Amino acid sequence: MSEAKRPTAYFDTLPPDAVSEELAPVIDDLGLADNCRQLVMQGWTVVEQAASLEFNARLREKIMQLSPSGGSNMLLAKDPVFAEAVLNPNLLAMAEFSVGRGFLISQVAASVRPDGAASIGLHADHNWLPSPFPAHNMLLTACWACDDYTKEGGATLVIPGSNNLLRHPSAHEVREVAGAIAIECPAGSVAMWDGNVWHSNWPRNLKGERVVCHITYTRLMMRPVEDYSASADELISEHGERMAQLMGRQDFLMGANGADYSKLLTTFNNAKR
Numbered sequence: 623m624s625e626a627k628r629p630t631a632y633f634d635t636l637p638p639d640a641v642s643e644e645l646a647p648v649i650d651d652l653g654l655a656d657n658c659r660q661l662v663m664q665g666w667t668v669v670e671q672a673a674s675l676e677f678n679a680r681l682r683e684k685i686m687q688l689s690p691s692g693g694s695n696m697l698l699a700k701d702p703v704f705a706e707a708v709l710n711p712n713l714l715a716m717a718e719f720s721v722g723r724g725f726l727i728s729q730v731a732a733s734v735r736p737d738g739a740a741s742i743g744l745h746a747d748h749n750w751l752p753s754p755f756p757a758h759n760m761l762l763t764a765c766w767a768c769d770d771y772t773k774e775g776g777a778t779l780v781i782p783g784s785n786n787l788l789r790h791p792s793a794h795e796v797r798e799v800a801g802a803i804a805i806e807c808p809a810g811s812v813a814m815w816d817g818n819v820w821h822s823n824w825p826r827n828l829k830g831e832r833v834v835c836h837i838t839y840t841r842l843m844m845r846p847v848e849d850y851s852a853s854a855d856e857l858i859s860e861h862g863e864r865m866a867q868l869m870g871r872q873d874f875l876m877g878a879n880g881a882d883y884s885k886l887l888t889t890f891n892n893a894k895r
């Protein structure tokens with residue numbers, strides 16, 4: 623009798639730095655092979671001219687309209703221009719490479735930084751994941767720079783290679799910011815980094831605003847199997863605070879109005895305990 627056939631496709635995990643055979647022609651067509659390599663080696667990369675200048679201007683204008691107090695979130699539901707951004711072929715290809723086929727959208731937010739804006743503080747975007755970080759990246763952040771990125775203008779700061787440490791920076795490392803460089807690139811570029819790399823931004827010392835659309839894609843693993851959001855209010859009123867925790871209502875992620883940054887530090891600290 624022949625041996626029962628096992629579904630071998632269940633076991634063919636690609637190494638973290640490999641481009642799948644399905645994705646390879648797309649990466650080649652878009653000229654993104656060097657970006658993939660840089661993302662793996664250094665934890666960050668930039669895709670310049672990700673779309674037309676007309677698109678960049680439209681995106682910037684919409685962010686300014688929707689961000690009266692310096693920022694906004696839940697943007698995918700607020701205007702179709704954000705669907706164009708998250709579905710941009712360059713971003714989709716890099717996301718598939720970095721966080722795997724079937725990846726999900728996690729966040730579409732914006733920041734508007736005026737002259738004098740302070741640094742956000744050094745961190746890794748795997749902030750709600752304990753270290754050591756896994757071999758495969760879980761989150762890809764794509765920051766659409768609607769304005770030129772320069773150090774003086776408050777560009778994103780990155781510590782190349784810190785992605786290989788697979789951990790969060792210590793308080794000392796956050797203060798020192800040793801080895802940091804500015805990601806300098808023209809308006810219309812998309813700066814991307816994995817969940818591991820330590821980054822922040824430089825203070826802005828330039829007139830006018832730095833406008834950025836922050837897009838995060840996440841690996842399919844990060845999604846609960848069942849979606850209880852429609853029943854959450856009822857379950858919580860019946861069962862209380864521990865049910866609220868299970869429904870994700872005690873963390874900063876995904877409230878009724880998007881992320882609740884007043885709970886950000888508690889969430890990050892919870893995730894490391």
Ligand SMILES: O=C(O)CCC(=O)C(=O)O
Pocket residue numbers: 733742747763765776777778779821822823834836
């Ligand atoms: O605003 C920036 O330049 C950096 C943003 C950032 O740290 C993030 O989106 O994780």
